[in-house]
Amino acid sequence: MSIFKSHIAAMSAYKPPLEGRDPKDHLLLDFNERTIPVAEPIRKALEEFVNSGRLQMYPSYGNITDRIADYCGVQSDQVMITNGSDQGIDLIIRSACNAGDEIIIPGPSFAMYNQCAKIENLSIIEPHYTRDGGYPLAEVLAAITDKTRVIIVSNPNNPCGTLVSPQDILALAKAAPEAAILVDECYFEYSKTTVAEYVGSYPNLLITRTFSKTWGLPSIRLGYIISAAENINALLNVRGPYDINQFGVVAVEAALDDVVSTESYVDEVMEQAKPLLENYLNAEGIPFWQSAANYIWAFPENPDQLNEKLIAAGILVRPKADAEGRIGLRITVGTVTQVEHLIGVLKS
Structure with missing residues (x-):
C-alpha cells in the first residue's frame, strides 16, 4: 500500500x-x-559568477523582476519569477483548484498541463485542435461550467504551433470570470503575440513564459508569470523563497543586456x-x-x-x-x- x-x-x-x-x-x-x-555575454556572466565566491550563498534576486517587467511592458508587481514556466503552470493550477474541479485542456498539447491536473485530481475536459479549425474555441466555451477552474490556452500550441488571437482569449476570460485563463506564451518571442497588456483589466488572466526556448537557457530554469498584482501576491505565498537558482538570474540579466x-x-x-x-x-x-x-x-x-x-x-x-x-x-x-x-x- x-x-x-x-x-x-x-x-x-x-x-x-x-x-x-x-x-x-x-x-x-x-x-x-x-x-x-x-550568446557569449551570457556564458561569460555565468563563468564570472562561478568564480565570484558566492556559490555558498542563498540566491539574491536583486531587480530581476523589474527588468523582466520592463522587457514585457508591464508593472513590476505584475511579474513573478519561477523555476521555469513548468513551475508557473503548476503553481497556477495548484492554487486555483481543488480535487474534483474541472480544467479544460485542448489537445494534443504540452504534457505538463495534464500532469499537473492529474496531481490535483482534477476532471480534465479535452476538446481537440484541428488542422483547419485550430483552437476549438466553440467547444471550450460550451464546456465551461460552474466547476471550471482553469482553461488552458497554449499560445502557440505545442505540438501543432496553432496561434489563438487575443480577442478569442479575452472571450474566454469574459465567459469564465471565476476560472483562471492560463495562457502559456513560452514561444512568445517567435509568435510576437501576447495578452500581457490586458492583465490589469482581466483579473483571471495569467501568462506563463520562459527563458528556456528563444534565449537558450532551459538547463538553468528561469520562467515567469505575468498577471494582476493581486494574483502575483497570492502566488508568492505558494512559491518558495529560493525556488529559482542564482545561475538563472545571472544568465537572464546578461540576456536582457543583449536582446x-x-x-x-x-x-x-x-x-x-x-x-x-x-x-x-x-x-x-x-x-x-x-x-x-x-x-x-x-x-x-x-x-x-x-x-x-x-x-x-x-x-x-x-x-x-x-x-x-x-x-x-x-x-x-x-x-x-x-x-x-x-x-x-x-x-x-
Whole structure:
C-alpha cells in the first residue's frame, strides 16, 4: 500500500525521451530548443559568477523582476519569477483548484498541463485542435461550467504551433470570470503575440513564459508569470523563497543586456529558415500544420521509417500523434544552414 494519495500512486511520470541527446553527435531538432549556443555575454556572466565566491550563498534576486517587467511592458508587481514556466503552470493550477474541479485542456498539447491536473485530481475536459479549425474555441466555451477552474490556452500550441488571437482569449476570460485563463506564451518571442497588456483589466488572466526556448537557457530554469498584482501576491505565498537558482538570474540579466542577439536568431529562424522548410514540405506534398513558433508538425506517409533514417543521419526530431492517433514528426526549425542540412537528408 502506498503512503501517498491513491491517485498519485496510480499515475505515471512524464518522461520526455532525453537519453542519448548529445549535441556533439546529433543535430537536435526534437525539443524546440535554441539550436545554437547562447550568446557569449551570457556564458561569460555565468563563468564570472562561478568564480565570484558566492556559490555558498542563498540566491539574491536583486531587480530581476523589474527588468523582466520592463522587457514585457508591464508593472513590476505584475511579474513573478519561477523555476521555469513548468513551475508557473503548476503553481497556477495548484492554487486555483481543488480535487474534483474541472480544467479544460485542448489537445494534443504540452504534457505538463495534464500532469499537473492529474496531481490535483482534477476532471480534465479535452476538446481537440484541428488542422483547419485550430483552437476549438466553440467547444471550450460550451464546456465551461460552474466547476471550471482553469482553461488552458497554449499560445502557440505545442505540438501543432496553432496561434489563438487575443480577442478569442479575452472571450474566454469574459465567459469564465471565476476560472483562471492560463495562457502559456513560452514561444512568445517567435509568435510576437501576447495578452500581457490586458492583465490589469482581466483579473483571471495569467501568462506563463520562459527563458528556456528563444534565449537558450532551459538547463538553468528561469520562467515567469505575468498577471494582476493581486494574483502575483497570492502566488508568492505558494512559491518558495529560493525556488529559482542564482545561475538563472545571472544568465537572464546578461540576456536582457543583449536582446539584439536573441532577436537576430529569431529573425533567421522565422523569416528565413522556416519558410525554407515550409517550401520544401509543400513541394513534396507533405501536409503540415501552420505554425507560429519555431517548429513544424509534419505528416509524411512513412513517419517511423523516416524518423529512423534521420536518426541514422544524426538528426533528432520528435514523433507526435494527433487526436486520431496518426503519427507526425515535430521538427524544430534552426538556422538556415541547419535546415538546409535537414532538407538534404530528407531528399536523400
